[in-house]
Amino acid sequence: MLGLYLHRDSPIHRLGAGVKMGGLLAATLLVLALPGAVGALGAGLSGLFALWLAKLPLGRVLRELRAPVLMLGLLFGVQALVAGTGWADTLAAVARFAALILLATLVTLTTKVAAMVDLFERVFAILRPLGVNPAKLALMLALTIRFIPLLAEQVREVRMAQQARGVERSIAALFVPLLVKILRLADDLTAALDARGYDPTDDARPGTSPNDAVGPNNKEAQPPC
Amino acid sequence: MLTTRDLVLSALFAALVAGLGMAPPIPLGFLPVPITAQSLGVMLAGALLGAKRGGLALLLFVLLVAAGLPLLAGGRGGIGVILGPSGGFILAFPVGAFVTGLLAERFATGANPLRLFAVCVAGGILAVYAGGIPWLSVVAGMPLEKAVTAMVAFIPGDLIKAGVAAAAAAAVRRAGVLPTAHA
């Protein structure tokens, strides 16, 4: 899967995650606010320039964008048919979102996950009074990114098994092993986080850290292997 | 308070929803649009993890999409897509999982597939549409009736997904590997 950090020595890579995400947000609002495809054209061209500046493989990135743009075309096409919007508007809408996806891809390719997660942690610190724990949220985001390739692979296997057996057979029966595997994986992962010194009470606010909450939850544990 | 296991389960199901988006879409002959499996993930997360952990799983997913990761079906991602016409559906995913979980905790605690199906329809379809359709209407500038009509095409596929999610959730519950959904 492309779309995750690709290491290069470039000025774009060195920019802070906050700057890049802020820029992406600003560009998005601008492109959506400007009429027609003007913003899309501007954003698309600056995106291509930044891509070159970041020393990223232009052809590969653009090829990766083909699928989402096709999908967008399909979505907006159906919408144009149903709602009767003009084709010029539809084309402009596809162009806008294609340009925005290019910019978003640029940000993900040049920003380390850890930097992105740190940014989230800082941004969500403002929600601390509401009981949000930014450090926990950050860890969960990193874990999610780590497990996407693993689960995508598992889902692909399930789909292949579906095709091999014929889709009309029980799809549910094929999802069950996948889900059971995920729930078992959760047991091991929890143990691994514990073993590596992660302590869910560490980042709790002072005075809310009951000591006996530390450690394994034997009640829920399954016997290993 | 979230335990380490809660964090892990939410993250795993968030990754599952992303994984479901990366698998090739299921083409359904009688519909013009390929059905993607991501809303299946909404229902599964709610039904199996409960309101809190399921809602959190989808919240993680939405945050990563907003951060620009290409996790939506077809490789889309970024704040632009969220602000676009289909953004309401994406933003409603966490709510859908939360509602599915809440109802499952009340009305479908066992392995009865019919009850689970009802819960998945309420959370994974009704709650998600309730967020997505008005958004579609406003952003795409189409009257609400037209937005509703446009969505009718998706209902059969979503009902199939609710059926799959309910059957799978029931089977997993029968297998007894489910982490108890205690608070």
Add this chain to the structure above:
Amino acid sequence: MPNPSITLRAVSHAYGDRAVLRDLSLTLTERRVAILGGNGSGKSTLARMLNGLILPSAGTVTVDGLDTRRDGRAVRQRVGFVFQNPDVQIVYPTVEEDVGFGLKARKMPKDEIARRVTAALDRYALARYRHQPAHQLSGGEKQLLAIAGVLVLDPAHVVFDEPTTLLDLRNRRTVIQAIRDLPQHAIVVTHDLDMVMDFDRVLVLEDGRVVIDDAPSVAVPAYVARLG
């Protein structure tokens, strides 16, 4: 500091009605200890008890005098744990970030983390993958990454749960060498009889009890004979 030691006193453990460990008393001080045994013999449960991942139903486990029940956090800082499947152990998306995870959890300053991570990556020839996604590594490299992520925390003991079971021959050799070179006290649960031949002590578990406890030259042939 006294020699590192892990002590079990009258330890029993059961999952529901099923007893997996029965009244074990052991003191582990040798530099290389192997635990052998068939599936369901209780060896994985025993391994997880050594760093407090599982608390015994009865009896106590102490690590350098610290009780796993009372001092869970301190015990986990002293005892590193390497799982059979490195995929469950790697928690961050890229190699560098993952090695730094445990250090970050300990709130270590950033430049100290960077220094230690570099040293660990160099040691296991992972430096060239520093910025790469962890899921692209080979099985053996993933296991080395898992080991690096544990050793960077500088534990006094390292417990391995079947570290070579999922590896091909070449990767297996690399991981065995890595374990051999460890300066730490190592306890290795394994099916790999070749690996344990130069260990200092071999325990064989059967149905939750220690049935053989000897040097490998005696214990391994006795174990093979028992298997019939």
